[in-house]
Amino acid sequence: MGQWLLLLLCIGLVDCAYKRWLSNTNFGNPANWNAGRAPCGNDVAVIHDESAAVFLQVNTTVKQLLMPMNGEVVFGSDVVLGFTEQPDHSASCTPYSSNVEFNVTYPRDWFDSNNWCETDSETGDCKTIARLDSEKVPCMNDDVVYPSGNSFYVNLETGIDIKVNTFKITGKAYTTTSFQSFLSTDQGKGMFPLPNNGQRSSVTIQRRPCNDPTGCMCGNNKGEVLNRVCVIQRKRCTKAQCRTPLKPVGHCCDLCGGVAVMKFGSGFRFDTLVNGIRRNLIDGKPEYKDVQVITSKISEDEIQMVLLDTDGVRASQLTREIAKEVQNDINAGGFKYSVLSVRVDVSSGGGSTGPISSAQTAESIPNGEIAGIVVGGAVVVGLLIVVAIFVYRRKQSPTDELGFKVFDKISFKKPNFRKPRVEVPPSFGFRFGGPENVGPSQGFDNPMYGNNPLENEKPMDMEIMPSSLGLEQEEQPTFDSSRGFDNPLYDSPPLNESMFTDPSVVEKTSDLGSRPTSFVNPMAMVEDNPQT
Structure with a gap:
């Protein structure tokens, strides 16, 4: 599936953890000379005062060699350095207008990722693998190799405890104690010079390979080690091609893609998670062929999976699918991956989603x-x-x-149904007896509920709500000037008494039966007949 998948398979495996030093001070290394090639028979080779010891590993001929008083050239076994006044016409000895100068005038930094490559063995080819910046330099479980047949000039800096698994220099393995002794020798001082304050960083050689099935932590993703790495690496960062880039734990530059951090529980195996994600979501999907995946153990119970591409679109999509895959397993009991929770950040679509609870997966919410x-x-x-x-x-x-x-x-009634009504003009009222010398009033006493005069100056609408049954057969009330109104709801006999009195007078009495009943209220719905 590509070289980046090797990263998923090698985390936590000892045979994938070799870090080999690349920079050297060899005479024959073209990168060590300002002409872009090693000196030849036509050149004057110049070594300055600040230069490291130069290792001559092959037979060489030059026109002249200029060295400082304290300069040093180390000869390999059976190696000869010759001088000539004859022109060199070989194809490798191209003309140069001035002296060829040795440019290794300062030690190369231990924390510069450009000085290291990852290999499968001590002498294997360097692998091109996506790594976090903090993982490009030796981790505490890595085997460090300074290859044979070379000389080196290394800045260990100061104030840092460097931890590695094993340490070899030109084929010789060191322990913490023996390496400390080596640093006190002339060769050690020439290879690992003292910093300006005279105190090198300590180097601890643990000799404890990681066989943890949950993975191996690098140990460089925080603290002073990460700070030193990022001081160098930030100068090389390029602008991210997405609106909302991410910066994962252990990395110095902004990235476009996604980050999934998973907290795991008992029974978790790193290879089970990695192989399951690859098999279920990556294999056979060409849309993800350019997505780089970096999987790391960042704490004792957390795994970080970083996915990146140029603009982050595909990587963000794959990150969401991984989160959904893992969350579905969590919801089902976590028997497949043994992951307890997962939280996700993505760069595409305008931002991050934050943590994912045990009941949901995280996705970016569209702006709309x-x-x-x-x-x-x-x-x-x-x-x-x-x-x-x-x-x-x-x-x-x-x-x-x-x-x-x-x-x-508002009336909740059938359309086109007209309610029957009786309108009482303002000058016309009703009474139920009483003196006639009371001033005019536009209300009347309800004989069943007591005195409650109405204050509304508009004509009072008296409405009779029709029953839903027999509307067409219902007899409407009629007005007879001789005897008043008949109550249409009761079979009241005609009254012989005069109906009309002073409408402004209402007589209050506790004995309803003693009143003269001149009008039956059509709105009062009572159990007993008010006419006695």
């Missing part, structure tokens, strides 16, 4: 949905405010002063 949520929330809040104002005014003011009388006109 966010706008809809905001507008909908504003509408709901506005409606709540209107309702609150209505309730507050209703509590603080009488009902008839609220100005909502439009609701009084």
